[in-house]
Amino acid sequence: MxxxxxxxxxxxxxxxxxxxxxxxxxxxxxxxxxxxxxxxxxxxxxxxxxxxxxxxxxxxxxxxxxxxxxxxxxxxxxFNRAPGAKPLVETPTAVKTAWAKFAPYAAQVGLGAIIAYPLVALYLGGPQGAIKWIDNFGIQILIYIMLGWGLNIVVGLAGLLDLGYVAFYAVGAYSYALIATKVIPATYPDLGVWAFWICLPISGILAAMWGVILGFPVLRLRGDYLAIVTLAFGEIIRLVLINWVDFSGGYAGLSSIPRPSFFGIPFNASETGFAARFGLEFSPIYRTVFLYYVILVLALVTAFVTIRLRRLPVGRAWEALREDEIACRSLGINTVSTKLTAFSTGALFGGFAGAFFAARQGFISPESFVFLESAQILAIVVLGGMGSLFGVVVASIALVGGIEILRELDFLKAIFGASFDPTQYRMLIFGLAMVLMMLWKPRGLISHREPTVFLKERKSISSSLVQEGHG
Amino acid sequence: MEVFVQQLINGLTLGSIYGLIAIGYTMVFGIIGMVNFAHGDVFMVGAFIALIFFLFLTTWFGWALIPALILVLILGMFFTGLWNWAIERVAYRPLRGSFRLAPLISAIGMSIFLSNLIQVVQGPRNKPVPPMFTQSVPLFTENGYTVAIGYKQIAIMVITVVLLAVFWYVVQKTPLGRAQRACEQDQKMAALLGVDVDKTISLTFVMGAALAAVAGVMYIMYYGVVNFSDGFVPGVKAFTAAVLGGIGSLPGAVLGGLLIGLIETMWSAYFSIDYKDVAAFSILAIVLVFLPTGILGRPEVEKV
Known part of the structure; x- marks a missing residue:
């Protein structure tokens, strides 16, 4: 140095x-x-x-x-270094060229790794040891990746800072829980095994509807005020869930929510269960692996839709809106419908994730939908680099996975004493990471953006060139 | 009638606390145009600092209640001011001139950091203090119900009025206040005329935090308990108060605080105590959507 x-x-x-x-x-x-x-x-x-x-x-x-x-x-x-001094740690050219060669394949390699992950975990840990790794790490991280990608549409693409995203997650989760535990048994009990597959789209649509309902009043607001109002809406929904006991069960929440079935075949030890049908020994691992792939597919759908939407006029309009709202309006873009589609598309995926969350837990309560959860999802989007899908993945793995790993590190107990519980530092680290990230790289980890429109060749643009207007 | 008068007194007390916190929001917004999301948690830190000093003085040194409270007030203002000074220096100042959402996100991070810091270093449980000033002055009796004003309610209102007078004097009559108002109007021009903008902004944060610390002392006195998560909801309510009164306007912040305090107590008395926070959040949303300039605020015209 x-x-x-x-x-x-x-x-x-x-x-x-x-x-x-x-x-x-x-x-x-x-x-x-x-x-x-x-x-x-x-x-x-x-x-x-x-x-x-x-x-x-x-x-x-x-x-x-x-x-x-x-x-x-x-x-x-x-600090205070002479002007023109070399940066402290310079990336060696060899690393740079290696990265440049690898970069185009990063998405494929990453996807391959994610698809192979449960199998590798099964191979290494056996059916008993793998559950923890697939459930705590795999599914947990994928839920946050999906939520991050959903919020990314609102914050990263349309530039609308939403601090109440967890409201849509809650709407999705409660829609699924209420329909699956109350409506379906009362009307068509035969459909019980299909509950998850029927309710998944309904939950998403209900959440999207709430996205429009909550998005409508805030159309005129921007920046800080928009953020605070969305925060207020998120809190109102949570407080109503707490206080409207007849509807939502209040603090106690809703329990014994049906778990997803393998397209009609339940994961249980009965004769018609998944294990018996396929001639396998019963084990809870099948459901865990299945859930992993369900959330993986849901997350990939989110990413796919985001990528495709960016090329459609509505996606272009979102990004234009993010850069400068006044310029947008003067060019004839309908800001009302642009904002509402951003809110409802983001909410749609939040609703899917919520339904999945309820199905995976089997129990939900308002405790899971506090403001901190919104802040956590926002932190993932911000740390990853707003607008970057790959950045969200990196940030989710780092934040959610990092915290889970912290729980596994036993040697920390040896250093700090037996009562040391690393998980209580979780949100502390989150908060600090948000501040430090803003100081160090306000544009996030992956701050290069693929241009949506290009003339002859595709060049990635540095974040410092992407200036944000005050619209 | 008797319930109404009693709730009026309670509402004005609560409103004084909200008003003191709201001044911190409104001043910071006025001077750098940023919602200091962490201000509610600064208030909570102030309450904890007050709690610790109070226990330190009374249980370790056996100080009497009133001198201990006075010293706690002064120490609390100083140390909470130092906290907010450090927060501004570390988390907000480097972001001036960065992209528009950066300071807000940094402030959200700071808010999470502060509440969890207190949780980690002071424990997650409620911290009670022994009840103080339990006496009250009966005002009148009607229908067998005596309307009374507690000593601590009197203390809270008197301290608020005195502080507001001092504060008004500082902002209106001293060179520091003049510098603050100059920075509020045009930072660049103020800098050209020899105002130290950084120092003025720092002092604004210190002043806001000092008032939040006083609110923290009052909060402990009034409720007798504090918890690491107590910054969020009072913070949001105080922000609502600042917006309702017209953000950027000091009398507006106090007026808004009193209104929010009254609405909250009246709502609890006449409608439903369960939904009192829903009422506060709804007012926030309604005011921001329909009356973004507030009661005493100036309308802002956005220029390209």
């Missing part, structure tokens, strides 16, 4: 080091001020439920030291 300092003039070096030390000292002092009230004393309830304070000075000292060293290193090696 030291090579960066050689470029600076020798005369200016001492002042730079001095300045770095001074900055680091001030940063540590600020950290001390920040941590004194919050970190130095921990509030705990004692036996008689009184709050007592437990001092922990070492935490403050450690935090201040970390900030001091971190700020010092930043000051020495990253």
């Amino acid at each position: 030291a090579h960066a300092t050689h470029d600076a003039k020798p005369a200016s070096q001492p002042t730079r080091v001095e300045r770095a030390f001074k900055d680091a000292f001030i940063a540590a002092l600020v950290m001390l001020g920040l941590s004194v009230p919050i970190l130095a004393l921990r509030t705990e309830q004692n036996m008689s439920n009184e709050v007592i304070l437990i001092p922990r000075p070492w935490l403050v000292v450690i935090c201040c030291l970390i900030v001091f060293v971190g700020r010092l290193l930043l000051g020495l090696f990253v």
